[in-house]
Amino acid sequence: MYRYDKYDHQMLQDRIAAFRDQTRRFLAGELEPSQFLPLRLQNGLYIQRLAPMLRICIPYGLLSSRQLRKLAHITRHYDKGYAHFTTRQNIQLNWPKLPEVPDILAELAEVEMHAIQTSGNCVRNTTTDQFAGVSPYEIEDARPWCEIIRQWSTFHPEFAHLPRKFKIAVCGTEQDQAATQVHDIGLYLVKNDAGELGFRVLVGGGLGRTPMIGQVIREFLPWQHLLTYLDAILRIYNQEGRRDNKYKARIKILVKELGVDVFRDKVEREWERVKDGPALLTAEEVQRCKQYFVDPAYETLPDVDSEVEHLLHRDVLFNQWMERNVHAHKKPGYRIVTLCLKATGSAPGDLSAEQLEFVADLADRFSFGELRVTHEQNLVLTDVRLKDLPELHRALKQERLATPYTGLLNDIISCPGGDYCSLANAKSIPIAEAIQRRFDDFELQKKIGEITINISGCMNACGHHHVGNIGILGVDKKGQEFYQVALGGSAGRQAALGQVLGPSFSQEEIPDVVEKIIDVYLERRSEGERFIDTFQRIGLEPFKEHVYAKAD
Amino acid sequence: MPKLIDKQGQLLDNPWVLVSKDATLEQALAETSQHLLVHVALWNAHKDELRNSGRAIAVWLDSSDQADAIAADLPALPLVALNFPTFMDGRSYSTAVTLRLHHKYEGEIRAIGDVLRDQLFYMRRCGFSTFDLKDSVKLEDAQKGLHDYTTNYQSTVEEPLPLFRRRETSAAV
Numbered sequence: 001m002y003r004y005d006k007y008d009h010q011m012l013q014d015r016i017a018a019f020r021d022q023t024r025r026f027l028a029g030e031l032e033p034s035q036f037l038p039l040r041l042q043n044g045l046y047i048q049r050l051a052p053m054l055r056i057c058i059p060y061g062l063l064s065s066r067q068l069r070k071l072a073h074i075t076r077h078y079d080k081g082y083a084h085f086t087t088r089q090n091i092q093l094n095w096p097k098l099p100e101v102p103d104i105l106a107e108l109a110e111v112e113m114h115a116i117q118t119s120g121n122c123v124r125n126t127t128t129d130q131f132a133g134v135s136p137y138e139i140e141d142a143r144p145w146c147e148i149i150r151q152w153s154t155f156h157p158e159f160a161h162l163p164r165k166f167k168i169a170v171c172g173t174e175q176d177q178a179a180t181q182v183h184d185i186g187l188y189l190v191k192n193d194a195g196e197l198g199f200r201v202l203v204g205g206g207l208g209r210t211p212m213i214g215q216v217i218r219e220f221l222p223w224q225h226l227l228t229y230l231d232a233i234l235r236i237y238n239q240e241g242r243r244d245n246k247y248k249a250r251i252k253i254l255v256k257e258l259g260v261d262v263f264r265d266k267v268e269r270e271w272e273r274v275k276d277g278p279a280l281l282t283a284e285e286v287q288r289c290k291q292y293f294v295d296p297a298y299e300t301l302p303d304v305d306s307e308v309e310h311l312l313h314r315d316v317l318f319n320q321w322m323e324r325n326v327h328a329h330k331k332p333g334y335r336i337v338t339l340c341l342k343a344t345g346s347a348p349g350d351l352s353a354e355q356l357e358f359v360a361d362l363a364d365r366f367s368f369g370e371l372r373v374t375h376e377q378n379l380v381l382t383d384v385r386l387k388d389l390p391e392l393h394r395a396l397k398q399e400r401l402a403t404p405y406t407g408l409l410n411d412i413i414s415c416p417g418g419d420y421c422s423l424a425n426a427k428s429i430p431i432a433e434a435i436q437r438r439f440d441d442f443e444l445q446k447k448i449g450e451i452t453i454n455i456s457g458c459m460n461a462c463g464h465h466h467v468g469n470i471g472i473l474g475v476d477k478k479g480q481e482f483y484q485v486a487l488g489g490s491a492g493r494q495a496a497l498g499q500v501l502g503p504s505f506s507q508e509e510i511p512d513v514v515e516k517i518i519d520v521y522l523e524r525r526s527e528g529e530r531f532i533d534t535f536q537r538i539g540l541e542p543f544k545e546h547v548y549a550k551a552d
Numbered sequence: 553m554p555k556l557i558d559k560q561g562q563l564l565d566n567p568w569v570l571v572s573k574d575a576t577l578e579q580a581l582a583e584t585s586q587h588l589l590v591h592v593a594l595w596n597a598h599k600d601e602l603r604n605s606g607r608a609i610a611v612w613l614d615s616s617d618q619a620d621a622i623a624a625d626l627p628a629l630p631l632v633a634l635n636f637p638t639f640m641d642g643r644s645y646s647t648a649v650t651l652r653l654h655h656k657y658e659g660e661i662r663a664i665g666d667v668l669r670d671q672l673f674y675m676r677r678c679g680f681s682t683f684d685l686k687d688s689v690k691l692e693d694a695q696k697g698l699h700d701y702t703t704n705y706q707s708t709v710e711e712p713l714p715l716f717r718r719r720e721t722s723a724a725v
Contacts, residue, residue: 007703007715014701021696022670038640039670121640151705151715157674158649158708161642227707227714238646239618273654278714279707285716 001062001370002147002292004112011155012109015116019043020102027099042122042160044115045101046422053420054093054101055118056108060128060146060170061089061373065360068371070111072356078104083356084416085341085349087464088167089127089373090118094420116154121162123153123234127183129173130374133293134382136330140189140197142172144289145226148281152227159234163241164249166234167206170199174493179375181205181495182467184251185233186214187226198222203233203263204255207461211497212252217264223286225271227279232271236263296368296383301333305387318393320404320442326389333386337367338406339379339396344436346400347429348414349377358399366392375464376413376452378406408445409453409518410436413464417457417474418481424457426474426481431455431510438511439518448518451531454489467491469531470517471498472510483510487517487543488535499540502548516547555685556662559676561695566684568610568631570664581605589633592621599625612664615643619650626657634680636665645678652679652709669697679709 004012022039025031031039040046044055056071075083075093078100084092096104108114117124126149128142129135149168153159159166171180172189180186186202199221205214221229233251240258242248255263311318327336339359342348351359359379363371366388367381374380384392396402405411412435415421417428432455439445454468465471471486483505486498505513520543525534535543556566569585577598580590587608595602595611602609610631611622622632632651634644644663651657662682663675669689676698685694707714 005719007719010702011704018670018700025693035639035668035670121642155674155701155704156706157677157704158645159642160674161640161645161671235646235649239643243641243643277653277707278712278717282716288716288719 001064001143002059002289008112009109012112012114015043015114015155016102016105016109019105023098023102038120038161041120042117043101043105044118045096045098046119051095052098052101054096054104054115055086056091056093056113056115057118057125058090058113058373059150060126060132060143061130061375062143063371063373064111065363065369065371067111067113068356068360068363070107070113072353072360074104074107075356076353082350082352084347085351085373085377085379087375087377087413087415087462088118088125089130089375090125091373092416094416119165121164121166122160123156123162123166123168126150126153126168126170127178127375128170129175129177130372130380131173131177131327131336131382133295134329134331134334134336135173135175136328137174138172138330139174139191140172141290141293142170142178142189143293144286145170145172145187145189145223147289147292148226148285149230152230152279156234158231159238162234162238163243164246164251166237166251168230176491176493177374177376179464179467179491179495181214181493182207182211182464182491183214185230190220192220196222199226201229201233204252204260205495206250206252207464207466208250209247209459209461210250210253211461211466212256213495213497214252215255215260217260217267224281225275226281228275228277229267229271231274231279232267235270236266240266295331298331298334298383299385301331301385301387303332303386305389307390308386311390317397317402317404318390320446321393321396321402322389323446324404324408325402325406329383331383335384335386335389337381337384337389337392338374339381339401340403340406340411341378341401342405342411342436343400343403344410344440345433347416348412348432355399355401359401362392362395376411378411404442405445407450407452409439409448409451410445412436412453412455413468414455415457415462417455417463421457421462423460424474425459425476426457426483427507428455428457428463428474431472431474431483431507434507434511435514438515448522449530452489452491453514464491465489466497467495468498469535470514475504477504481507483507485510485513485517485547487540488532490532501540502544513547517543520546555689555691555694557683557685557691557694557698559681559698561691561698563691564682567608568633570612570633573614577601581607589631592617595625596621613644613647615641615647617647619647619655623655626651626655626659629659631660631662632657633662633664633684636663636667636671639666639668639671641666645674648675648679649709669693670700672697673700677704677708677710 026036046053133141169183182205188200201218202214372380412432414432418424456463456465457474467489489498490496567587568589612633
């Protein structure tokens with residue numbers, strides 16, 4: 001993974017000193033709350049319902065065991081001993097104390113971590129597919145490009161006060177687990193006919209109040225121009241994006257109001273002026289960043305293992321886990337393993353300090369000391385030897401991290417919701433748990449097959465409900481918590497937004513509603529169809545009829 | 553007490569009188585100062601009268617105004633001031649960059665309006681050369697704010713070479 005040099009360290013120390021001084025001035029009454037607000041947000045600090053919330057950045061979801069141990073220490077020392085992994089591949093603390101936040105940032109800096117630009121109207125953490133660099137289905141490793149964008153976006157002086165937040169995703173894999181098309185800018189790594197590397201550039205995707213799929217503004221951007229093109233897009237957005245209404249301030253609204261062709265013309269005109277300037281990327285810089293992401297010392301191994309074969313036939317739990325949580329790797333004899341943080345009864349994405357340390361040990365023992373965070377709020381060990389899988393499975397079972405539900409119904413994506421978040425209209429976690437309890441049977445889930453359920457406690461859509469096959473949104477109806485259900489959303493290469501089923505439901509009704517939706521699917525599906533396939537074939541109506549049918 | 557400082561944090565005299573956006577030509581010329589800082593709309597409507605008024609004239613742009621609106625006049629303008637109606641409104645950063653990069657403007661670019669301590673470094677990097685600090689900002693705080701960061705990653709007006717073109721790679725790993 002990327003390692004800091006003296007410049008990276010220096011900038012981080014500068015930032016901590018600046019924020020320490022800002023916090024001091026705020027607590028001394030020298031800085032007004034409204035003036036402190038964007039400063040603390042750009043350091044990841046929200047003032048929440050019960051306490052501040054600190055969102056710590058995990059650049060493109062990549063973590064080392066050393067960093068994980070530091071996080072465990074921080075949750076124990078400054079918080080309540082657990083942390084929450086988010087859909088932005090970041091991690092949140094729900095109980096830090098404001099005067100201690102500068103100290104937390106100083107501790108994070110020791111392991112090359114920070115909370116910079118994890119909130120606020122600026123460029124946020126760049127995300128990518130969690131299998132980047134190890135997937136057998138990869139065009140190009142996105143991680144060095146994410147790092148190049150990380151550096152470009154960090155403290156970019158021109159773009160620190162944008163109309164609204166700005167999210168970029170880079171994807172180099174075929175399956176796209178990065179929800180690339182629902183980002184303000186989505187970048188697909190592509191090769192042209194001459195075999196040269198570049199990016200297909202999408203703009204104007206996003207979730208929130210007005211969900212949209214991004215549109216292509218450039219089919220092929222040569223890699224040298226990555227940063228000049230980003231500068232051009234951001235400059236147009238910074239100057240022309242709406243600032244009169246925060247709900248219309250994202251770039252997607254600007255692109256929609258101008259039309260994608262007009263927007264493209266503006267960007268291209270601006271780009272013409274800057275494209276050959278000093279921000280043009282050099283081969284040396286790309287090489288410098290790539291050297292941090294070279295393959296670890298893989299062994300030459302057979303792609304079969306007798307103990308694994310044996311257990312597959314004898315151990316049902318192992319078999320289920322292998323089927324759902326273990327994925328193909330580009331190297332023979334290695335596998336990618338998802339640690340599903342969705343055991344029924346625990347909040348999706350939450351891990352205790354002990355579990356964080358436990359996972360850090362596993363990363364050291366089984367996966368070259370590194371791991372990834374996914375936007376589905378799971379963790380991934382990317383480089384596990386096939387022959388180590390039985391031992392890893394035994395270890396995971398002890399900490400309830402072997403739940404074999406990856407990609408299945410109970411692998412629910414959920415924001416923290418009204419239990420923690422002051423923005424939320426409604427709770428999310430109890431909804432997730434009620435659904436998980438209803439379907440808590442592997443054979444049933446396997447029968448249902450691949451499906452995504454996403455829950456957001458409000459329109460801000462942190463749970464990405466628009467792109468869930470079943471999307472559940474908490475809404476406020478005269479002070480009561482209700483839930484709107486939508487069907488047919490999808491986050492991959494064939495991104496689609498869900499369609500609202502109809503009038504919303506109470507919390508108690510939701511498990512029944514989900515069950516009815518599943519019933520329709522199971523009855524109507526053709527051989528080999530996933531939920532989303534059936535939905536796309538038969539449409540919303542059959543689901544609507546069954547869910548809202550009057551009881552006789 | 554209004555405080556105008558340069559990039560080094562030195563206090564400067566400020567002879568320029570800011571003429572408000574809705575002022576008429578008559579109201580502008582009723583000012584007794586020899587240095588008038590007029591909004592771009594007034595400037596574009598009354599260039600000749602202003603040029604022949606015997607006063608020194610400079611122009612200010614609001615955050616919604618584009619640099620292109622004064623492109624042709626830039627060589628004759630000693631000062632362009634860019635307004636921050638609120639410090640959260642970041643449009644003037646791009647306006648400053650556009651003035652410097654695209655229009656090659658080399659005169660003074662002044663930040664006016666909601667100019668606070670914690671944005672000074674960014675303004676400086678984007679090509680602002682003077683800062684008309686808000687009353688509440690302490691001078692010594694502002695002087696610190698100009699130096700919040702030792703360096704930066706990007707290509708900026710002040711430091712056109714991005715870090716990746718300046719980095720001593722021997723320091724890596």
